[in-house]
Amino acid sequence: MNFPLDPRARRLLHTLIAQHIREGTPVPSRILAKQAGLEVSPATIRNIMANLEDVGLLAAPHTSAGRVPTAQAYRLFVDSLLEVAPLREPELERLREQMAPGTGTQALLAQASEMLSAMSRFVGVVTVPQRGQSAFKHIDFLALDDNRVLVILVFPDNEVQNRIVQLQRPFSPEALEQTANYLNRHFAGQGFAQIRRQLVAEMQQAKSEMDTLLSAALDISQQLLAAEPRPEDMVLSGQTQLMGAQGLSDMDRLRSLFEAFSRKREILGLLESCADAQGVRVFIGEESGLAPLQACTVITAPYSSQGQVLGVLGVIGPTRMPYERVIPIVQATADLLGDALKLD
Incomplete structure (x- = not known):
């Protein structure tokens, strides 16, 4: 304007x-x-x-x-x-200490959310990376009954996930072992969305003896993308920081805001819309498009690793907030979280 x-x-x-x-x-x-x-x-x-x-x-x-x-x-x-200055070195060091590489993905996300809240004195929020977009380190299969397969996934941050997928047709244990070896040899370090695209292209040019192996790999990749668990889409910290905040003291407004935090869906949609943004974005009042946030400001930044956007984090607080302080907190946290995760 x-x-x-x-x-x-x-x-x-x-x-x-x-x-x-x-x-x-x-x-x-x-x-x-x-x-x-x-x-x-x-x-x-x-x-x-x-x-x-x-x-x-x-x-x-x-x-x-x-x-x-x-x-x-x-x-x-x-x-x-507004004139925004970078965080001072003692504050950056505090963030580095709390988000050291090797801590584990879930712990890092929780720590980032808590640090955003503690340093801004408002609500800290971090969206959870979806593993279908993340690289895997190692994969194994175990045949179950009724075309079901237990998939054991190890990610670069050493998180292990077990998922059961329903395949379109049965594959022998030998075929599953060959498929796992093939994926580990050719696709370790890639996400399943990328793997699926490459497999479709390879199947169009493959020799007949490769059809079974590629078919199994493609089927499993598709099912993994479809079956990816989303137990927590985002991590929130510090909601009670807003109680008594100026502009949010009206009980009806505060109740509506806390209901939005509980549902998460609307706020998650706003955050995910910022995934392609370059750096920090600031939504003030009605700019968020969410009625419960009309008296709030949302400051967001995407976090990434090796060029791949993994998610978005930010701070939610009243429109009366120290922007010159909160903006660099959000940017620095996004940079350090991406460096610490190293999912790719």
Whole structure:
């Protein structure tokens, strides 16, 4: 949204938003005049504030002579007035210590969510990588009854998953062993979506003696993608941090927000829509498209390993939040989590 503000108006708006974020109270013109450091009269300050209110950047609570920023003002603030500095080295070191490689995927995701909440003092959220997009390290098969096969998967972070898949036709134990050897030899280090695409291409050119092996590999890859468990789509931490937060104290609004946290589906959809984003995205108020988050800001960043996006993490808090602090927290956590996971 484009607001043609002159330098004085921009400086006053920046000062007012920064003051409101610090104190949480409406900012009167006399305080603004002192904080902004402009050599102008109080009347000029009041006129500028009135103009900012006319274009929808400020609002005047009926109980106060001061002004508060609107969601549109926060958007302008984030887009063109905010100066974001990287995290200080002690804070980066704290994150590194909590997200050391080799900790295990689930523990790292939980730790990232908890660190986002602890450092921002709001809600930390991390979407869980889906293993169908992740590389496997080793695979074994065990034939069961009724065309069912137990698949034993080992991932590069040493997490082991056992899945039972229903195949379209029976395969002998010898064929399953050959298929496992073939997948381990040619496809270790790749995800099953990628494996399936390559197998389809190979089957079109394969010799007849390879048909059974490739057919078994393709069938198992398809079933693994279809049967992938999703016990937890995302990890949330710090929901109680929002209780009593300014702008969220209304019980009906807070109840609606906590119900959204419980359902997860809507918030997960918002986060997953950011998977292809380059760096940090900021949704302020209604920009999220989710009614329970109308009084909130959501700051997200994708996390990746070796060029592959694994998921999205972020912070959910009130629109009155210290953006210059939370944005670098989200970015640094995404970078360090991707480095620690090394799923590929």
